[in-house]
Amino acid sequence: MDAFYASVEQMDNPDLKGKPIAVGGGGKRGVISAASYEARKFGVKSAMSGNLASKLCPHLIFVKPRFERYHDISKKIRRIFFEYTDLVEPLSLDEAYLDVTHNKKGNPSASLIAKEIRERILNEVGLTASAGISINKFIAKVASDYNKPNGQKTVNPEEVITFLEQLDIRKFYGVGKVTAEKMYQLGIFTGNDLKSKSIEFLNDHFGKSGRYYYYVVRGIHTSEVKPNRIRKSLAAERTFKENLSSEIFMLEKLDHIADEVSRRLIKSKVSGKTVTLKIKYSDFTLQTRSKTLPYFISDKELIFETAKELLYQEKLNNSVRLLGISLSNLNTEPKKKPEQNSVSVQLKFEF
Incomplete structure (x- = not known):
């Protein structure tokens, strides 16, 4: 979807159309969602x-987020997806992978399917969407940003290698700002530069990600579209108007956050064993502290008491601007075989 939250607000309030708006970000310490x-x-x-955004755009209009509204519209969009294929893997409220190799419409052209879906979203929901079409998830993801907003790009099989060789390294999905800077220092500016490096070189400089970079630049990405993505964690966090310097002042905040996490767990009918406390300091450094319990929990008091224990686990490094609590190791995850002792925890921010 194109600027999803902001586009929803402009659709629902015609007075906002054509104007620079930011969803969230209001107040002294606000952060922009879209x-x-x-x-x-x-x-x-x-x-x-929000403070920096106001300096960049003095006439910026701040709009309060309405996440229930965004969820409702996301459901309408996904219903359209499922009319074409059951292989739909949502990444977020406004983005998903679709495998249309064998689609319900019997249409052999993925590009025409994408065009039809985008037209239906516009006509039935009132919003524009963009699409990327190619042989695997990685290339489709990269292509989806090419002709935004309200456009699409197809990278045909015979065009894949040339497309990737000419691609700016910053446009590679999975290459963030820090990694891009590191690649620049190594003389890697394009896909072709990346392709010239051996897998040993990439592993030495980028660890486990090196193997990923080595193969995707060659058009190899074997990840399937997974229609039933298992939730790995559930979280809530709060940024404070003023930095907090004492644990005592943080307890009330943690109590509210624990209550929100508990309500979401109960609503989703899940529980978890691993409680993680997220602390962002005034200098923007981030720290996490975790504890795994011997039983599943969703009760607010148990979550709060565990988070409280983690808060007092060690002395704070600085004053605190943000606190968050997440529950992972959920009872939705498949049971591991006895020999699989490692626990994979993926923290996921939820609004």
């Missing part, structure tokens, strides 16, 4: 502080 394309022209983007 920015309209009109705001992006000024450099405003998601995860940016």
